Amino acid sequence: MEKQKFGKNYWKKYWIPPENIIKKTQKSFKAEKIFAMGLMPIRGPSGFRKLDYDFAEKLPVKEIITHLEEHHFNVLGVVIKDTDGACMWDTKIGWNPTDRDILGEFVDAGKDSNVRIMASFTSMNDGYQGHIHPDRVSRHGSTGHHTDYDVNGEKIKTPYRPGDSTTRCEGEMRVDIPDGKTFYDVQKKIPFLQNKIDSKKGAARGARGVGFIPTTSFMCPNSEHVEYLVDLAGEVVKNYKIEAFFADYIRYDGEFTDICCCERCVAKFVRQYGDPRKIMKS
Ligand SMILES: [Zn+2]
Ligand SMILES: [Zn+2]
Structure with missing residues (x-):
């Protein structure tokens, strides 16, 4: 050790x-x-x-x-x-x-x-x-960007603003389409699968491999x-x-720091601690 x-x-x-x-x-x-x-x-x-x-x-x-x-x-x-x-x-x-x-x-x-x-x-x-309960997904409290992919499977950045959903491209898992099946066959089984490809193989532990990209969400x-x-x-x-x-995974998005700032959470915070509120970083 x-x-x-x-x-x-x-x-x-x-x-x-x-x-x-x-x-x-x-x-x-x-x-x-x-x-x-x-x-x-x-x-x-x-x-x-x-x-x-x-x-x-x-x-x-x-x-x-x-x-x-x-x-x-x-x-x-x-x-x-x-x-x-x-x-x-x-x-x-x-x-x-x-x-x-x-x-x-x-x-x-x-x-x-x-x-x-x-x-x-x-x-x-x-x-x-x-995917099935977007109302239960946590919301961003600040401005930033999600990693997204363009039509060629290259990484791009999509901006988000306070109040936007944290649902985004899954960072690790990729999906292969088995021989004899189409993307739409597989999407029936994985409804949160996007018709988007990650074309690059990552390095080391983060190696995702190529494949279709599911969405992921941290919940409120x-x-x-x-x-x-x-x-x-x-x-x-x-x-x-x-x-x-x-x-x-008892934690928030963004490596523990992106706490939920949805209307429910903000209202509860204000009731307990008053206004003005501010976003705390852990
Ligand atoms: Zn063995
Ligand atoms: Zn919330």
Whole structure:
């Protein structure tokens, strides 16, 4: 754990888990040490910069668990809701574009093995919910620009002003059109997919690869999105025996700083703190 490897985000500088929490975790995972692997079911077979529900539908769940056991892993973290918003379980509340209950299959396969299942859940970033509920999407508080793409697939900047929606081109995930299918076939499954191409391969971890670009949205913390998340989380913990639930992406757009300045949020702020209001930077 070299300090320089993590730069200023070296977390042990800020927090070391207390002994009782370590004990509790060991007890619930039934293990002295945890060797965990993570899985993002919708991100395609390589590079994790694709959005690919066909890949999720073909995941060999039992083989994955067997393989993890062979390699002495004892925990698998499954991203059951990624930034696209698809729910990888049998849900009555959310949107599951696959024909599978992937979480249920992992929980069942885990039962017969030494691999415990934990779930990671993207909270405030949700491409699908932003698409179907534009009224729940967070709004910018200042002037800036979104990264957009022109007809040749080259990057361009689109300006936004205070009050504009934060819905924009997804920064990481790109979509390939499978052989024998058209863009419009795929858009039926991914309704927030735009007929726009990113033609450049990015570098290193940010490598997106070429492909069609979905939209993404950060949701407003004073909207019904919050109740939606609580209901989804309730459904998961009620119906699936998982060892841990990680609520990821509890934050705003723009690397934590672009707080929601919609009418709801501004009115609530003014009620609590009075006018004039000003935008705070974290
Ligand atoms: Zn292997
Ligand atoms: Zn808001």
